[in-house]
Amino acid sequence: MTAKLAVNECTKTFGATVALAPTTLAIEPGEFVSLVGPSGCGKSTLFNVVSGLLRPDNGRVEIDGVDVTGHSGHVGYMLQKDLLIPWRSVVDNITLGAALTRGVTKADRSQAVDFARRYGLGDFLDHYPHALSGGMRQRVALMRTLATNHDLLLLDEPFGALDSQTRLEMQQWLLEVWSETQRTVLFVTHDVDESIFLSDRILVMSPRPGRIVSELVVNLPRPRTLQQMTEPDFIAVKRQILDLLHGTVTV
């Protein structure tokens, strides 16, 4: 089976700074993979290379075996900032991808309404973003990402700006959405608990030069529950990651 995403020996330098040393990774269809690491470890660079915002100096990016190096429009993309458009309603924000590429069809709108209803936004279809809470706004942003109908979702610290209570809710909600919609997720976070709770696999990155230093498989059963977060298996994985991060930080 071809990997959903394959990054092959990609590098990126900015002037004298090596933002990304030769990096290779593969993600299987339906997998949930997290990238963790301190700031400046090349997470964002890797992300921008995969999304097509940046063309790597060397190497290839393949999605479903097709070379998309330096080309955008092949992934769903979501940031910590919700980037909702203030003059568009919730539904119109969800259909933004269609509006920017080919024009919104009736099918796009009904799909957007469908997503919104199914994932807790049913009462807010006609709301403007300013009338929603931070958590709700991130839900809309994720729906907008799903509605682009790309199998691969790149989520860059999507819950980073939320309070911890809301963040826990959103993590469980994301797992629900992910398992129902069968998408593949590459998730960036510096919250170790979050990465363990969500992921099948965790890639630990380190800076100067930015690279992947380690890979951990999270063998916790699904569906995940909050109780798991305090069980020995979870703590063991957490200790491993903290060791790796700590080791790399003090180099």
Place this chain on the structure above:
Amino acid sequence: MNWRTPARVVLIPVVSILLVFLVWDLIIRIFNVEPFVAPSPGEALGALRDNWSTLWPLAIETIRETTYGFVLGAVLGFVLAVAMAQTRIVQGLVYPVLISSQAVPIIAIAAPLVILLGFGIWPKIVIVAWIVFFPVAVSVLDGLANVDEDLLKLAHVMGGTRSRVFLKIRLPATVSPLYSGLKIGATYAVTGAIIGELVASTGDSLAGFQRNANSSLDTPAVWGTTILMTAIGIGWFLLVMTFERLTTPWRTRNTVRRLPFSRRTD
């Protein structure tokens, strides 16, 4: 009671204007000023009423001048800003001209414009447009430049085309700043028209009427005419503000306005 309720939106400005009249009236009374030096608000409004049949057609003419000039200036300013935002070269070339145009004392350029365009409505329209286009151009340019970089990145990752990103993100982002520019322009537009009338007109204009009243020491009529001119400016401002409220519902409402004939979400 909510701050934005219509009663307050109307009531508070009316009260504040009345207060200005009250202070004005008190000053005239306390210092016992003669009407030919400076009239009380009552005397000014009285002169306005007495001359209404002459003044109203003249006011209509001034309103026509400001309307054409305002629309011309707004369209010009908007188009210029959009063109400037496309390339740095255009922006670099046009911006100095834009600034210089506003450094020209408008009163100095008025007389040459009359020589160029005659005594009709055109010099007034050009002066109004000259004044209005600048705040519109500057604020629209700001709006276009201040679109969130991350939003543009997101649009790029989504595979958005240049023209669609412009139509769906950049252009709508200019609406709010456009209204800021229009509101500034609206209050200045009448000034432009009056300068044009002052320089170009024979007797039959608001400015001409006022000049005649001034020479005959009919000071209450001078002040009354000023009140009328001011009212036209305020009218413009209110019109722009009303348009703003109607066309930017996301700033005052929580949900999309559903009209009986508009498409439904589901």
